[in-house]
Amino acid sequence: MDAFLILLFIALIVGAGFVYLRGRKQAGAGPPAPAGLPTGPAPEPIGGADVRALKLGDVVNYESRDWIVEGTLRFNQGGFRWDEHRLVDGADSLWLSVEDDEGLEIVVWERLRGAALEPGPGSLEHVGVTYELDERGNANFTSEGVTGAPGGGKAEFADYARDDKRLSFERYGDDGGWEISSGNVISEHVLDIYPSRGAGG
């Protein structure tokens, strides 16, 4: 009887140890990955450089042309940030906005000169496209390089959207007129970035 009790006691200890070790191994492995989702590291950016880190002097190859970043406006609306870069190729220029909010959105913009448009209504028509008001507000901004805007201050904006098309109004300072731009959302993968050797890239 004593021998049976001793064997039972040893069996209980061994069993408890086995259960303890198994539990630790599972805890170390973490929760199982949901089926169908990749478990490896996030893929490296294609195109060598991150468009979110774009800076003055970098070159952006877009639609087979090499554009130099000659100016950057950095906006901050209560902690939410986005950048607008002025790209120049010879006498031509365009703007590239980079916004990382619930996903990366990159828009190529062209300034509209002399457009008879004013922000305000819930929808606006321009060149046959009816845009809906997406957001209107104010943001702090700083300017680097050649942007046409003052070095910094407050900007007022109104953004309209229709599918991948955008219409934007921006005003710098109290007495500035509206800068009107139309844009198209593009994939980051159509951009090839050649960073300058300056710091921060």
Added chain:
Amino acid sequence: MSDALADAEATELGLREQLSDLVHARARADAESARLADRATLAGAHAEIAEIAGRYERQSQTLAAEIETLRSSLRAAEAELERLRAPGD
């Protein structure tokens, strides 16, 4: 990260930085060529100005060819980098 992958990444970044340098150099050459070509049209302009404008234009063309060569090298480097990053069979 393997040494080969680190080397490939450094090569790719180096090529991109060289491309940036060349694009800047070509833009400067284009701007000088245009500026001097305009100056050459002014009354009494020295004939040498037009000749120097032409030199800048030829330099721009040379740089443009170098840019395309470097872009091809970048594509090859990019392919090698993706090969090293890709999971094995």
